[in-house]
Amino acid sequence: DAGITQSPRHKVTETGTPVTLRCHQTENHRYMYWYRQDPGHGLRLIHYSYGVKDTDKGEVSDGYSVSRSKTEDFLLTLESATSSQTSVYFCAISDSGTGTDTQYFGPGTRLTVL
Amino acid sequence: QKEVEQDPGPLSVPEGAIVSLNCTYSNSAFQYFMWYRQYSRKGPELLMYTYSSGNKEDGRFTAQVDKSSKYISLFIRDSQPSDSATYLCAMKGITGGGNKLTFGTGTQLKVEL
Numbered sequence: 001d002a003g004i005t006q007s008p009r010h011k012v013t014e015t016g017t018p019v020t021l022r023c024h025q026t027e028n029h030r031y032m033y034w035y036r037q038d039p040g041h042g043l044r045l046i047h048y049s050y051g052v053k054d055t056d057k058g059e060v061s062d063g064y065s066v067s068r069s070k071t072e073d074f075l076l077t078l079e080s081a082t083s084s085q086t087s088v089y090f091c092a093i094s095d096s097g098t099g100t101d102t103q104y105f106g107p108g109t110r111l112t113v114l
Numbered sequence: 115q116k117e118v119e120q121d122p123g124p125l126s127v128p129e130g131a132i133v134s135l136n137c138t139y140s141n142s143a144f145q146y147f148m149w150y151r152q153y154s155r156k157g158p159e160l161l162m163y164t165y166s167s168g169n170k171e172d173g174r175f176t177a178q179v180d181k182s183s184k185y186i187s188l189f190i191r192d193s194q195p196s197d198s199a200t201y202l203c204a205m206k207g208i209t210g211g212g213n214k215l216t217f218g219t220g221t222q223l224k225v226e227l
Contacts, residue, residue, distance in 0.1 A: 004157075031213060040122075042202065042219040043158070058214070090157055097213040099146055099206075100165070105157035 003027045004106035012112045019078040023091030032074040033092040081113045117141050120218030133190040137203035137218045144205040149188045152200045193225045
């Protein structure tokens with residue numbers, strides 16, 4: 001998985017609780033991404049980062065926030081989890097963000113919100 | 115209508131068959147096209163990457179892009195049970211911040227002995 005780890009790998013939580021997912025990379029890549037994967041929707045971009053403290057919204061950012069204080073770590077926070085946020089979350093990294101740049105994915109975190 | 119359409123399958127074929135997987139898209143700005151393979155409960159892994167129209171071959175895999183028809187294909191020759199996975203197409207334009215990819219929903223493939 002291209003030097004990408006995600007933690008936790010599985011989590012069950014209750015509606016209304018805060019949840020933080022962590023992505024850690026050892027590739028020193030500039031760009032990091034958070035996606036969610038749901039049946040019938042494929043992979044959808046939540047937020048991405050193009051450098052330390054530089055982040056931007058993706059297609060489905062409502063209810064999520066992110067932070068990147070170090071090159072290697074990208075955190076995704078659900079401030080108050082809802083059942084609609086039950087999903088599999090993938091982190092991805094890429095080097096330059098240019099046209100030929102490719103994204104490499106982590107192993108995923110399976111989140112269940114009861 | 116989604117920007118990228120992909121038949122979800124499942125597609126079941128016998129070992130040794132030629133498999134054809136396809137995606138159509140509506141955004142003419144897409145210039146880069148990728149195929150990812152995703153095994154059950156794993157992250158997607160990049161399989162093929164092509165720029166603009168044309169073919170690209172890598173072993174048993176051939177990626178084909180027809181920009182005039184907004185249609186991309188992945189062919190798998192001599193399919194093996196180990197090819198059983200979900201195949202995701204992805205694409206992006208030249209401009210636009212963050213290297214954003216637009217994915218199809220994935221086609222589930224099963225290669226049977």
